[in-house]
Amino acid sequence: MKLKGKNILLGITGGIAAYKAAILVRLLVKEGAEVKVVMTKLAKEFITPLTMATLSKNPILVEFFDPENGQWNSHVDLGSWSDLFVIAPATANSMGKMAHAVADNLLITTYLSAKCPVMIAPAMDLDMFKHPANLKNIETLKSYGNIIIEPDSGELASGLSGKGRMAEPEAITEKVIEFFTSKKKLKSKKILVTAGPTFEPIDPVRFIGNYSSGKMGFAIAEELANLGAEVILVAGPTNLEISNSLITRINIQTAQEMYDVSVKHFPDCDGAIMSAAVADYKPAVQFDKKVKRSNAEMQIVFEPNKDIAAELGRIKKKNQVLVGFALETNDEFENAKKKIKNKNLDFIVLNSLKDEGAGFGHNTNKISIIDKQDSTFKFDLKPKKEVATDIIEVLISKLKK
Ligand code: CTP
Numbered sequence: 001m002k003l004k005g006k007n008i009l010l011g012i013t014g015g016i017a018a019y020k021a022a023i024l025v026r027l028l029v030k031e032g033a034e035v036k037v038v039m040t041k042l043a044k045e046f047i048t049p050l051t052m053a054t055l056s057k058n059p060i061l062v063e064f065f066d067p068e069n070g071q072w073n074s075h076v077d078l079g080s081w082s083d084l085f086v087i088a089p090a091t092a093n094s095m096g097k098m099a100h101a102v103a104d105n106l107l108i109t110t111y112l113s114a115k116c117p118v119m120i121a122p123a124m125d126l127d128m129f130k131h132p133a134n135l136k137n138i139e140t141l142k143s144y145g146n147i148i149i150e151p152d153s154g155e156l157a158s159g160l161s162g163k164g165r166m167a168e169p170e171a172i173t174e175k176v177i178e179f180f181t182s183k184k185k186l187k188s189k190k191i192l193v194t195a196g197p198t199f200e201p202i203d204p205v206r207f208i209g210n211y212s213s214g215k216m217g218f219a220i221a222e223e224l225a226n227l228g229a230e231v232i233l234v235a236g237p238t239n240l241e242i243s244n245s246l247i248t249r250i251n252i253q254t255a256q257e258m259y260d261v262s263v264k265h266f267p268d269c270d271g272a273i274m275s276a277a278v279a280d281y282k283p284a285v286q287f288d289k290k291v292k293r294s295n296a297e298m299q300i301v302f303e304p305n306k307d308i309a310a311e312l313g314r315i316k317k318k319n320q321v322l323v324g325f326a327l328e329t330n331d332e333f334e335n336a337k338k339k340i341k342n343k344n345l346d347f348i349v350l351n352s353l354k355d356e357g358a359g360f361g362h363n364t365n366k367i368s369i370i371d372k373q374d375s376t377f378k379f380d381l382k383p384k385k386e387v388a389t390d391i392i393e394v395l396i397s398k399l400k401k
Contacts, residue, residue: 004032014042089123126162196236212277313344
């Protein structure tokens with residue numbers, strides 16, 4: 001009974017996958033959840049309210065009011081009753097309405113007034129799914145902090161085969177359980193994350209930078225928030241987007257700005273993960289005006305930037321955990337261990353440029369973690385999201401001490 005005491009509101013929209021909602025309700029109820037169901041009118045054509053009412057043990061809500069007696073179905077009450085709103089299946093039409101606040105049925109008004117987290121399981125034909133309009137709506141919903149349960153690939157009701165089939169009820173139930181259980185792990189913890197490159201200006205139109213994409217740091221911030229942590233994400237210039245009500249993103253450009261923001265916020269945090277590729281040097285002089293081309297040789301003098309991780313290591317209190325990264329090309333372990341000492345880190349995440357698929361720009365990474373007690377953990381090449389989970393597991397073990 002992993003969902004005992006949880007109030008789950010299930011929203012069903014009008015797609016063929018609505019029949020799977022019956023199994024989903026049964027699984028949620030079996031885990032001890034209290035389930036209420038709100039359906040769109042079209043959803044009733046695919047699965048009957050009687051089936052859903054019987055399985056959920058609660059009357060089904062479709063209309064704004066009961067036509068028999070005029071009793072008002074309050075979308076505000078429904079939204080505040082639920083600990084989680086799961087919309088499965090979510091059609092392209094309903095997701096479009098959710099993304100753009102087209103509040104023409106009870107399900108959408110409930111969505112718009114819900115204060116609880118929302119999980120959405122899209123279901124539609126493959127071409128509809130991959131249409132840019134639909135993908136844009138999904139991105140918009142993600143930007144509102146909604147959790148999208150990716151559809152599966154496989155045979156579709158149309159007879160075509162591709163991505164668009166709603167995730168199986170068992171998989172959705174698993175996600176729901178994961179949401180409630182894992183969320184607690186970092187609840188009431190606050191973690192600072194630095195991510196991306198820094199750009200050091202030469203003149204108003206030029207800078208010195210590096211190839212860091214920020215993907216690793218953003219994946220870490222996202223996973224931390226998924227586990228319930230409050231995150232201060234200090235982000236260098238990157239095209240990445242992130243949205244989660246637990247993440248406060250502070251954009252910076254230079255190492256000095258990253259230093260100022262990090263030093264300001266670190267004292268209130270339980271830990272920091274320094275995944276940014278901070279420029280070690282900046283031009284000693286910045287030109288106010290664009291430097292004009294000439295045939296003469298040009299020299300730029302660089303001066304060192306401050307070491308942010310080392311400063312946090314200096315001001316670190318006993319109960320704070322500081323995590324660094326090391327991207328090395330040679331003598332990896334030796335160099336990484338030196339950094340643990342010099343920056344007073346609790347552990348360091350080492351990636352080597354020698355490993356294919358690791359480091360800048362890739363969606364994957366291959367890391368080793370070395371802690372200050374000199375224990376080493378080696379991991380396989382995996383997606384950055386999973387790498388983030390591995391790093392956070394070690395962070396959690398250190399936070400407990
Ligand atoms: N770091 C930092 N501030 C800097 C430089 C690095 O906070 N000015 C952090 C990085 O975010 C990383 C760790 O320190 O977590 C190690 O970064 P790295 O560039 O590998 O180390 P450096 O100390 O710069 O050493 P080197 O470049 O000589 O290897």
